[in-house]
Amino acid sequence: MSAREANLLGNIHGGEIVKLADSTAGAVAQRHSGGPAVTAALDEMAFLAPVHVGDIVRTYAQVNWAGRSSMEIGVRVEAQPWDEPSREQLHVASAYFVFVAIDAEGRARDVPGVEPQSPDEVRRLHEAEIRRSHRLARRAEIEAARRES
Numbered sequence: 001m002s003a004r005e006a007n008l009l010g011n012i013h014g015g016e017i018v019k020l021a022d023s024t025a026g027a028v029a030q031r032h033s034g035g036p037a038v039t040a041a042l043d044e045m046a047f048l049a050p051v052h053v054g055d056i057v058r059t060y061a062q063v064n065w066a067g068r069s070s071m072e073i074g075v076r077v078e079a080q081p082w083d084e085p086s087r088e089q090l091h092v093a094s095a096y097f098v099f100v101a102i103d104a105e106g107r108a109r110d111v112p113g114v115e116p117q118s119p120d121e122v123r124r125l126h127e128a129e130i131r132r133s134h135r136l137a138r139r140a141e142i143e144a145a146r147r148e149s
């Protein structure tokens, strides 16, 4: 990544990593759903290590869970110094996005389900369900608190 994307510390700005992860997740969501899909929520973004100017950054993403029209996409971001190709890629960030597939009118449309095969896919599905249930519970609690205030 280039110096144009750096923050005042000289590392890559976190927002640039979010944008990259969002773009990758969007591509995966559109492929899975066979059409347009929009970012509905960024459920979690963890920055694990700084990304430096000149690093080659790679993103990996998959559909962890699918509902009726929404999908959770997990993204892993790895970085490697541009001039050290033999150096192991460092896991620098992880993110979980919720995308919703939309039709031409912008309305939510149905998406194919997820059928986990490998142990990793089963684990990702289970963890996505945990995040979803926490998200829904948090929203319900906040709405209840607002009604009471």
Ligand SMILES: CC(C)(COP(=O)(O)OP(=O)(O)OC[C@H]1O[C@@H](n2cnc3c(N)ncnc32)[C@H](O)[C@@H]1OP(=O)(O)O)[C@@H](O)C(=O)NCCC(=O)NCCS
Pocket (backbone or CB within 6 Å): 038, 039, 040, 041, 066, 067, 068, 069, 070, 071, 098, 100, 102, 106, 107, 108
């Ligand atoms: C995402 C969007 C299409 C959802 O529309 P909506 O009218 O709320 O749709 P629905 O109530 O029918 O919900 C559709 C699905 O989205 C999910 N959803 C909606 N808002 C959500 C949120 N904030 N977080 C997680 N899931 C959400 C619902 O749970 C539902 O999932 P399911 O079909 O798998 O059960 C709409 O809010 C939208 O267009 N948002 C703007 C998207 C955008 O511009 N993104 C780019 C940001 S810069």
